[in-house]
Amino acid sequence: MAADQSSVPDAYDDLLEQYGRATYLADANMVLSWDQEVMMPEGGTPARAKQRGAISAVQHDLLVDDDMGEWLDELDGADLPAEEAAAVREIRRQYERKSRVPTDLVEEISEVTSDAHPIWQDARENDDWSTFAPTVERLVDLKREYAEHIDASADPYAVLFADYEPYIDLDTAEGILERLRETLVPLIDDIREADADLHELDGTFPENQQYDLVRETLEALDYDFDRGRLDTAPHPFSSGTQFDARVTARFDESNPLESLGITVHEFGHAAYTQGLPQDAYGSPLGEHRGLTVHESQSRLWENHVGRSRAFWDFFVPRFNAAYGADLSSEQAYEAANQVYEDNLIRVEADELTYHLHIILRFEIERALLSGDLDVEEVPAVWNDKMEEYLGVRPETDAEGCLQDIHWSHGSFGYFPTYSLGSVLAAQLYAAADDDIDSLDAKIRAGEFEDLHTWLTDNVHSHGQRYTTDDLIEQATGESFTADYFLDYAESKFGDLYDLDR
Structure with missing residues (x-):
């Protein structure tokens, strides 16, 4: 039934006002989550779980309130401007999914995930999957129940994946x-059989010097510290809003390239968040377009910028000054692009083997959600798949199935977006390179403004106005494709390792 046009403005304003209140609660909850992972004392978990659970319940109730359904009904078929129609589309999608999920289930999931964080930390520190397994089993059960409420006829993993993409x-x-x-x-x-001898870093790189250098890196990349901050966390992440987008890093004194890569990666996330339109805060038009697009921004800056020859031509003097080193830009480029034979940790993985880490997790998650894999079997299956896909076998659960934080968050369905984002990053970077004169030379000179502007104009500023496919089409002129990433990988690493392919 077409909407009564006289009621449309009021219904739209009421809808956006209530959605905004729910958004503000979600963002407050996000700050509580940031604090729990970065600053909260260890004993704070019981209260934090209750706090976050209560906020999640109130936010959920606002989004599924009967008034929301009535306003959406009034707007059904309304002749709205394109941006308003997009906002209604996104709110309707959330309403239709969330209204099927009981509030008490939402609250329970939030509380269990808050409680799960220290349990995961202790299990990882003590190398003991068995102490974390009951929590994972409970979360798998809760997420299955959640998916069943949304669509009992669908693959539960597909339902969960749609939360992120x-x-x-x-x-x-x-x-x-x-x-x-x-x-x-x-x-x-082919790379592992090649005779190439790429440069590797050796030595000790003090944490305080690494911190100073990654902060200098953020400044060089034009990170807005007036709307962000740099901290440390066991598992680095970025979170926030266009007014407050924070990044975290971690440091290994034997590997300064890890902290540098992590920081540039999280900068990409924060640059996207800071680039969202400020006047649309509290609306879908002021929110990111899903985790595939979000991850494309971090992987674009980390890999296509931060691991490029042009970047190291610009950055190696800063690196040498920080550590008293004497690297050439080519040596630094080689060290930053090693394809490792024995890498066990996803966040330390090179640009190629990284995706095999993702595929492994994707396959395990699907088997857990379908009931084809018991939680207690995860360590053995994980280790077998590591050996099959990456040629290495973890000796401990800490360097195996306990290395990632995501399952303690209940984030089943999240991992595929990492690889999808890497694929999209290559496609977006190719389009930016076509549009920006001498992009390589600009990066070599430490001039990043034009790339920032291109990404803001073509990705960040749109919020959720477009669907993922439409946003990609708008930005690149093509549908989503893996061709650019695969061509880039073959070319870059074929050159580095002198492959004849």
């Missing part, structure tokens, strides 16, 4: 992951 279906994601595996495994095999 609403407009790329799981079949498309799985097809891209399969294509990555088919292409990258033989490329990695």
